[in-house]
Amino acid sequence: MPKDHGIGASTKRREDVRFLTGTGNYLHDITVHGQAYAVFVRSNVANGRIVSVGSDAATGMPGVLAVFTGADFTAVGGNPAGWLINSRNGEPMREPKRPVLAHGKVRHVGDAYAAVIAASYNEAKDAAQAVADASVIEELPAVVDMAKALADPTNRVHDELPDNQCFDWGWIEDNRARVDAAIKAAPHVTTLELINNRLIPNAMEPRASIGEYFPGTGDYKLTTTSQNPHLTRLLVAAFVMGIPENKLTVVAPDVGGGFGSKIYHYGEEALVLAAAKKLKRAVKWVAERSESFLTDAHGRDHVTRIELACEKDGTFIAFRTETMANVGAYLSNFATVTPTFLHGTLMAGPYKVPNVYVNVKTVFTNTAPVDAYRGAGRPEATYSLERVVDMMCRELGLDPFEVRRKNFITTDMFPYTTPVGLAYDIGNYHATLDKATQLGDVAGFEGRRAASAAKGKLRGLGLSTWIEACGIAPSNLAGILGARVGLYDAATVRVNPTGNVSVFVGAHSHGQSHETVFPQIVADKFGIPESSVEIVHGDTSKIPFGMGSYGSRSLAVCGQAMSNACDKVVAKGRKIAAHMLEVTEADIVFSDGVFTASGTNKSKTFGEIAFSAYVPHNYPLATLEPGLEETAFYDPANFTYPAGTYICEVEVDADTGRVEVASFTCADDFGNVMNPMVVRGQVHGGVVQGIGQALLEHGVYDENGQLLSGSYMDYTMPRADDVPFVTVDHSCATPCTHNTLGVKGCGEAGAIGSPPAVVNAVLDALNRAGHNIAHIDMPLTPSRVWHAMNG
């Protein structure tokens, strides 16, 4: 029987009720008394010198309260990069200032160089258009193509830098000579050049912010669409605005999706705070979708050359990659860690390959900043690996299933340290491959292929065996590698006098279901109903601290902090019980919500202990404090390493090149699963984002730096009729060895593992049909597939 409550139960989500009845509290839904509206004036050229800003044009227009330009922010700080990465030669990366508003130059289409504040949204919008019309921007040649940007730095994104490179990173540099020699001596080398296409995150709620200033106290409040309010507070207060952190509250209410794009601090957040202070009234900004396309941090955008050296029987000898990674016009907060430590460190995959070397050059271009998007570096690594492995199998006539089995790290090898620096604690890659093979009925493929052929369709099957590192940690290692932040999380568990529990967590839920799943854990810990537990998140004035939610870290890092805080509460409860039952603490046993003096029939319920903690009439105060509330900070010893196998079947229409995903099967190892319904939902969503990357989505700039795919008419989002049901299994669980919940992360897996499965399936279909096609770059649009077949 499936569990009906607590850990492992598919508890229905409590947050659904407000979302299903229109009573959610998203940022756009919030109205603050007296609020004014900000509209930004954005560059319509990719690279340009700001000759003059037409602020005067707004003067006297109806409702206009103020116009801000870049000149108003020259005295404050820039929005910093979160990781300092050194080049192979030891030089630190180039980190040009990222201002609140562009000053002197604009560097991408959408770069804001002014903002108009007016009493109503329409008035602000009208005046912003007037300012735009009256401004003079001298257009300069745009830097768009990465190879050209590096080869010829005559045109630069940042005039003060000697070229357009941010850094040239090697991982691990000590491996390089050995890897080069191994590839030179190898019996077979497969070389693949591929593009990991630029994606635009498109959380359904556009970014939005409200700034407030309270003159009586000098306090500020920023309500914003953030995945991590404390990080935003640190960045906007300490780095940009120079506001003491204790004078700024950051609130992230219901947030309509993030997928990475709402991790980062953006200039709009600083602007609304500055405007609120100047005008002494709240200032609200809500992005239009076109602003989201132009200014949310984009994802991926790598150009990679990967070599796989192997024996003739497919035994891997070495991987070597050279990648150009686009960082756009400015460094977004995690832009430098995403293509490096979240990418290069995964380049051994789940394989016992002895030699791996990764080179990444990051390039400034006149495009929107590029940063972590669901998967963040790991989809890029997985795609390169799983594509080149598949290509090698075709070149050598080997079975892609058997080649993977032959090269997998085996269960007796854990803990296993890869040549690129990660220590995998546990996994069972053969088990997930076998499970997916069975669930996907690989044995029945030929029959389905024949049936497709009878309909005139080309059927193919693609495989991807992925691994990822999530819950980025530990802080001490991250610090050595250049992180400017710690990577712990925190939770406070407050048992109220009547025995119900308020839990304050640093993780932020914007779709992840924390409000439902976290109480399942607390309920089990305390032996109380889930309904007695409330999760509080997204408000720096309430929660203890936290690094927010991204990188599949909520449960594995913050959930463990919460679990540890619960353990501390139980420990305090034992002290209280010992006092109440007049026995020693060592004699107290806590089980299923009851503290019992062992060997007696004397006991106190969790509720009785809670009440006593707040009504401490006879406490020995020297040794027993009143109250029942504990906080834990948890800094993990290691990443967690979920892994799995994805199998995709496609049908290709030979006449049009249109690809239809016929089936998609996932066998994942997420360790222990807290709520299977929620975990499956995370995989469904991730897989469809990956199918979107493989077949549909592409952020395209032309040579002038104009975004050609800047609306839903041009950027192809996956829709309900583009995808099938997705088969998901998580039964092959190897619990994480370094957290007590035994959990890994599940949020990004689908987006990491799926693109190569889809592409491999299409190439399988085409090659089985007699086409000799080594590779097609994503997205595999009908046009690209048709041209590959027809030359």
Added chain:
Amino acid sequence: MTKVTMTVNGISQSAETEGRTLLSAYLREGLGLTGTHIGCDTSQCGACVVHVDGVAVKSCSIFAQDVAGSRVTTIEGMANEDGSLGVVQQAFQDHHGLQCGFCTAGMVMTTSALLKGNPRPTEQEVRHGLEGNICRCTGYHNIVKAVLAASGQDAVAMAAE
């Protein structure tokens, strides 16, 4: 500014609007019914779907003045009279048909209109019927399941698990 009156969720409502005010803005800002969301401003994402005289309409694609006098239903009007979730709403909760919740109002309104016209749709008819609504979280798997369940069919048997 013109005073525009319509019946919203069974109640006659009025608000002063400009000629350019969209129905979505009229509902959200004029009447404070913020359950209807704006995801794209360009009638492509479906977050703003409401019913106008029983027909599903993207409320960002129509002026408030053009529907004066109509009967409009929004997500706030979809629960049962006793406040419990309606059939479609309940199916979305039962089958985890939402994650961040931002597209949900539009999904529920589209589904409700879809099932009115086609009470027992096939999976493909559901997918086609939801084609105008974008969800970035769920991969549509559980939304399609919820719609099938709301139509009284055995969604668990029809969907992969």
